Amino acid sequence: MKKICLLLLTISPFFGYAQNLKLSPEAEIHVLTCGPYQGELYSAFGHSAIRVKDPGKGYDILYNYGVFDFDQPNFYLNFTRGHLYYKLGVTDYRRFRDYYIYYNRYIREQVLNLSVEQKQELFDFLQWNALPENQYYLYDYFYDNCATRVRDALVKTFGDKVSFDGSYVETKHTIRSLTDIYLKQQPWGDLGIDICLGLPMDVEATPYMYMFLPDYIEQGFNHATIVRDGKNVPLVKETLITYESKPEADQASAITPFIVFVLLLAGGTFLTYLGFTRDKRFVWVDCFMFSVVGVLGWLLLFLWAGTDHRAAANNLNLLWAVPLHFPVALMLLKRNKSLFLKNYFKIMAILSLLLLAAWAFLPQQLHYSLIPLVMLLGLRSFYIQRYLSKNEGA
Template structure:
């Protein structure tokens, strides 16, 4: 009889278990069933992929559901996307999708996939899950993107830091970073040399400020490395590593970025000397060639100056504000264009043009002095080395007829 009762009870329990609705997954899972990981993707080949990407993976060990939360979603079809991008008003969104297909896509295109499982307790994991789901709501998902201080990696970093009560920030702020914003930018963009040069030319002193490890973790790969050093409080009152274990899910199959930024002083300095030499030689023996070469330089110098001035005064790209390269390249260059044609025919520059030349040379001296003074922040030596010989050669050629 007891055996029959036990068998009946087991059967009833099995039926009830079959009829009970399955748990939905991470949304209702208790914190003790959740695994939280930082998933880091290596840089890609396209220019907007050069900084890499990351996501927070939340996995329910019971239901098997695993979701990746990331903050790097943007839409080219958004109204006025290009205009907003130019003005520095970029709208990004948070998104979530199943972990397996997302990570498989990155592996398929050759980008590395690394998972760091984090040692969060049940309460920390549940609170992080709840915060991520709250941020995923349509009214909360959007944010104003900034390349250096509010991007996909900094949002992930801040969410993890909130889960461990600020332990990450307090520890990482105490350590110096390895590179500046400018150095990290030219390092990662070096695979596209022209874009790298344009970005370096357009960055102002903001990009050269010394960074601590917390600030430099705006890059996913740096955040991944810094996370290995973080310790959090353990259940016994001591401390334990935040990273429980780390595993490369898929190796990198693309050309990796260099470990350190390229030094642009030599190539730009040599280019400036060659261009200045050509200006001098053509002024003496080929007036038409001199006029064409000088016109090209002045057109580009004026155009660069207009762009730099617009970035400073008309946009929210604060990393481009107060750019000292405006002293080297500015719209005044366009006023010198007619003088090249006059010089070709043997006419001397007017007193007005003489004044403009003197003004430009004073701007060059100011730029040089600003760079040499103690406490100077902006590191624009490559562009100084490029512009100085070119402007000196042009000043000599435009005043030669006097």
């Protein structure tokens, strides 16, 4: 909470509603790229912003598209449904800079190679965009965020005078694999994203799509040109290193999802062995496990069908997080076991086996740490149906 408060304190209304401010010929416009911070999931990807620096007029203004307001109506409901509104915040540059230095996040500034008139055009757009009626936008993690808005500010201002040459991108990453790169120190966050987001994450990203990440905004601008005074010139004149972050120890937890699920598989295998040798059911264990997985399945189904999170659609994690597990699992507590239960868990055992066999060939990249969990679900499903068949009259 302290970090959130510090960030909110950087937001200043001083320049927010200003209009028709004019720049002097000494003015510069910088695109800032700030390094990641592993203390929070949302900050692991870095940040982008625009600085308007004018020594002649005494301006040093920071335009930040990464601001959201907890006090907006129905904040949590909107967040859940994918209707979260971010806004363009305006602050004093030094406050912004000092905040990122405090958290040891590097700051690099690209000085844009614009004419005097073009600087004023971009500044006019930013002033207009910061007005109360224009500053809000519907946030999308991958297609409309604090990084893409920086790029789009130039595109909206200069149109086809700005050209991005994506030939420097030689990799063939999907959006999912790009996020994986930034979440190596946050394995639980990486797992959560991989579970909640579906097939749209596995589309091969174009160079333009790479720019949902601040690092690729920086690289994209380094490989872009703009028409200035009738000539095609590099968009970036020079890059300034404002702050170089100090090396830090890896903050990743030693307790990874894979380790946890392997331990669960080992425990489940042991219980299954006891079940076979001593004819025990461990019904509460199965009821709890399948209920939790079923509730997760309903959540994934809701994210797909009940929200506007485009990346949550067509989620193949529903092949193992089957929503029907809850409430079917509760039926295991009944004394009289039905034919339905026996057939249900027989189908689930077969489905788990087929899923494991097809894992590497699915169009959606499922997180590797889920393999032991799916093995456990399949093993317990097999045991349940076998026990029910053996004790059908019980």
